[in-house]
Amino acid sequence: MPERNIEFGKYGARGIKGHEAVARQLDALVGFIVTPVTQRRGLLARLHYLTRTDHARQAAREAGLTVTDRTIKSWLDGKRSPSKKNLHNLETAYRTVRRQNVARYLLARLNREGRGTRVEFHPLNQSQVDRPRQRTVAYRTLNIRHWNRIVEAWANDDEDALDDAWISDAVVDLGSEWGQYEYVTNIGFAA
Structure with a gap:
């Protein structure tokens, strides 16, 4: 061999x-979100994906998104913008949670x-x-x-x-x- x-x-x-x-x-x-996290639309899509349920919020925290709920709400409302480090953490958490959510379905498909x-x-x-x-x-x-x-x-x-x-x-x-x-x-x- x-x-x-x-x-x-x-x-x-x-x-x-x-x-x-x-x-x-x-x-x-x-099928990840195509719009970059640096644009408002991409940021909102990722935040909605990671915060729509308590289970999603817990998975996001485990994946490395450590900001408070108050900070997330201010990002959603457009009152504040995340730093570059938080944008990176948000993208990493989103990809991690998305992979874990889709893995079972993808495994059955393959x-x-x-x-x-x-x-x-x-x-x-x-x-x-x-x-x-x-x-x-x-x-x-x-x-x-x-x-x-x-x-x-x-x-x-x-x-x-x-x-x-x-x-x-x-x-x-x-x-x-x-x-x-x-x-x-x-x-x-x-x-």
Whole structure:
């Protein structure tokens, strides 16, 4: 079995880690608020999402939003504006809470009652690698049936756990060539 790449890009290959591509794809499936938090509309949308119920407020506090209810009310009323640090904390809390809220639904969608989801592996870009050093890496597809560890690591925003789950639960099923797909240009799946 091949080892993990230590000096990726040494000869000019370009790509990203597979687990990063999966995280991007999962984020795209979630449907975060598009308007930036720095605009009034984006700020209000995030505040309403994080404060509409007591459960949402508690989850926001656990995710790092530590301002008082009075401060949040003044932000909602437009009497005060949050600082850059509070905007960052608000965005982080929003993304964390949104991921945790959507994880169960997304897991059911990806597992599809044991049928799994078809995943496309787009190989790394070797256009800048000298011809004698280029590898033959082809576009591959794989049906992944167990997404539990992958979605859990993504929901907890744990990059190391996501990398381990992605390699051990998905990529190794590509066979002895799995090391060629540790870095990719894109991972695609539609759930």
